[in-house]
Amino acid sequence: MSSKNSLDLPEDRLGMLDETGRRKFIYPAKVVGFFRNWRTRFYWVLILILLILPWIRINNHQAILLNLPERRFAFFGITFWAHDGPIIFLFLLLTVASFAFVTAVWGRIWCGWACPQTVFIDAIYRQIETWIEGNAIERRKLDDGPWNTHKIMKRSFKWFAYAVVSLIITHSVLAYFVGSSELSEMMLQPPTEHWTAFLIAWVTAAIIFINFGWFREQFCIIACPYGRLQSVLMDNHSIAVLYDEERGEPRKSKDVPKDQQGDCVNCYRCVTVCPTGIDIRRGVQLECIACTACIDACDEIMAKVNKPSGLIRYASEAELAHEPRRMFRPRLALYLIFLSIALIGLVKVVSSRESLDLSILRATDSPYTLLPIKDTDPEPLISNHFKLHFHNLEIADARVQIMLDEVDEKNAIELISPINPVRVKAGETNRSHLFFKFPMRLTKDTGEMKVKVVFFFRTKNETVPYVKEFTLVGPREN
Numbered sequence: 107m108s109s110k111n112s113l114d115l116p117e118d119r120l121g122m123l124d125e126t127g128r129r130k131f132i133y134p135a136k137v138v139g140f141f142r143n144w145r146t147r148f149y150w151v152l153i154l155i156l157l158i159l160p161w162i163r164i165n166n167h168q169a170i171l172l173n174l175p176e177r178r179f180a181f182f183g184i185t186f187w188a189h190d191g192p193i194i195f196l197f198l199l200l201t202v203a204s205f206a207f208v209t210a211v212w213g214r215i216w217c218g219w220a221c222p223q224t225v226f227i228d229a230i231y232r233q234i235e236t237w238i239e240g241n242a243i244e245r246r247k248l249d250d251g252p253w254n255t256h257k258i259m260k261r262s263f264k265w266f267a268y269a270v271v272s273l274i275i276t277h278s279v280l281a282y283f284v285g286s287s288e289l290s291e292m293m294l295q296p297p298t299e300h301w302t303a304f305l306i307a308w309v310t311a312a313i314i315f316i317n318f319g320w321f322r323e324q325f326c327i328i329a330c331p332y333g334r335l336q337s338v339l340m341d342n343h344s345i346a347v348l349y350d351e352e353r354g355e356p357r358k359s360k361d362v363p364k365d366q367q368g369d370c371v372n373c374y375r376c377v378t379v380c381p382t383g384i385d386i387r388r389g390v391q392l393e394c395i396a397c398t399a400c401i402d403a404c405d406e407i408m409a410k411v412n413k414p415s416g417l418i419r420y421a422s423e424a425e426l427a428h429e430p431r432r433m434f435r436p437r438l439a440l441y442l443i444f445l446s447i448a449l450i451g452l453v454k455v456v457s458s459r460e461s462l463d464l465s466i467l468r469a470t471d472s473p474y475t476l477l478p479i480k481d482t483d484p485e486p487l488i489s490n491h492f493k494l495h496f497h498n499l500e501i502a503d504a505r506v507q508i509m510l511d512e513v514d515e516k517n518a519i520e521l522i523s524p525i526n527p528v529r530v531k532a533g534e535t536n537r538s539h540l541f542f543k544f545p546m547r548l549t550k551d552t553g554e555m556k557v558k559v560v561f562f563f564r565t566k567n568e569t570v571p572y573v574k575e576f577t578l579v580g581p582r583e584n
């Protein structure tokens with residue numbers, strides 16, 4: 107149906123490859139329109155969040171910190187450790203289920219609106235390129251032209267700007283892993299003080315520089331695992347950027363009589379703006395990252411030829427085939443079930459989680475021990491032995507001071523702890539022993555009695571008292 111045009115893409119290879127299989131650099135043309143405006147705003151909100159978040163502190167901790175060497179993770183005031191297995195499992199389940207659900211409903215919305223690959227390339231790297239080298243036609247001309255002073259100057263300036271941006275992004279990302287204050291300190295010190303961090307920073311910056319500056323959307327097509335999963339997660343009711351073939355075809359061509367032509371004027375504008383170099387009119391394609399550029403481009407053309415917008419639009423294949431809309435689908439229900447389980451479980455586990463906690467076990471040697479009577483003892487004494495496990499899931503070390511809740515001189519209960527206060531390092535568990543020495547008469551009626559002990563967990567920032575009740579046992583007189 108279509109007349110052959112130099113912009114017609116080959117059927118047998120990716121739009122990004124030439125006939126020899128080598129990369130064909132894509133120069134997407136500038137596009138304006140509704141989605142373009144909203145995407146730019148949204149991208150900058152995301153970039154600002156990424157840059158600002160490491161500098162925000164909640165409860166004296168960095169809002170988000172992923173300290174891998176110490177296996178310590180701070181998330182909006184809550185600290186997790188690698189041994190917080192259920193939380194990490196539920197968080198991963200929540201992430202996977204959310205991605206699956208969002209993809210099943212809205213297709214590759216993540217790729218077009220929130221993926222760092224798209225956000226940084228589109229909002230920063232390609233803008234720098236356009237600013238320095240000009241529009242798509244000028245960029246292509248510069249690329250094809252000889253290496254003269256003009257080209258060397260432009261290219262050097264562009265790659266220098268890319269390097270600066272890559273270093274800024276790298277340091278912002280590293281702040282999530284090493285901590286913003288630690289990173290600031292490191293940056294003021296010579297590299298010899300912290301070679302590992304220095305090398306990691308430069309290698310990361312180099313990867314970002316090459317990936318966003320040169321490799322670009324090839325990553326989405328060749329390397330991104332999420333892109334590969336699309337066909338599994340989506341069905342024909344999922345929303346995608348689609349061309350309305352029924353309305354557009356047969357597209358304008360000298361071979362098709364005017365009164366039989368569809369709305370597509372065959373201007374190739376949707377092809378020239380596409381960052382992955384595809385023709386959306388060929389249907390759903392793996393290379394489409396749902397960036398919406400072709401929607402805006404086509405809407406602009408439709409306005410010029412006085413036709414309604416939406417020849418390319420967000421739609422489902424079922425909708426374009428006039429099939430009834432199905433909101434309820436088994437895969438959606440399944441993803442929602444997993445999402446709900448993960449969300450409810452996560453809320454429950456996090457809300458019931460104590461960052462400073464204690465478990466008490468009665469020692470298994472014997473329930474009580476009759477102590478040898480000394481001359482100084484006014485009456486027979488017995489002792490009970492307990493084992494204590496202190497858990498410190500806080501970000502700082504803690505000291506635990508142990509004392510009886512009420513010192514009862516008449517009952518003369520004595521609390522004996524070999525180490526008091528007990529030191530518990532951040533993220534660790536420490537064990538200790540606790541003995542109670544008390545007169546035998548206290549248990550003679552029932553064989554047991556209750557006593558309250560306070561454990562003061564002291565960290566740099568706070569003191570949390572925990573009151574625990576112990577059941578002391580001893581011989582019973584009948």
Ligand code: SF4
Nearest residue numbers: 380394395397398400
């Ligand atoms: S086909 Fe359209 S939505 Fe898909 S990548 Fe190309 S321009 Fe973006």
Ligand code: SF4
Nearest residue numbers: 370371373374376404
């Ligand atoms: S921009 Fe619209 S009218 Fe132009 S070729 Fe693409 S689909 Fe057809």
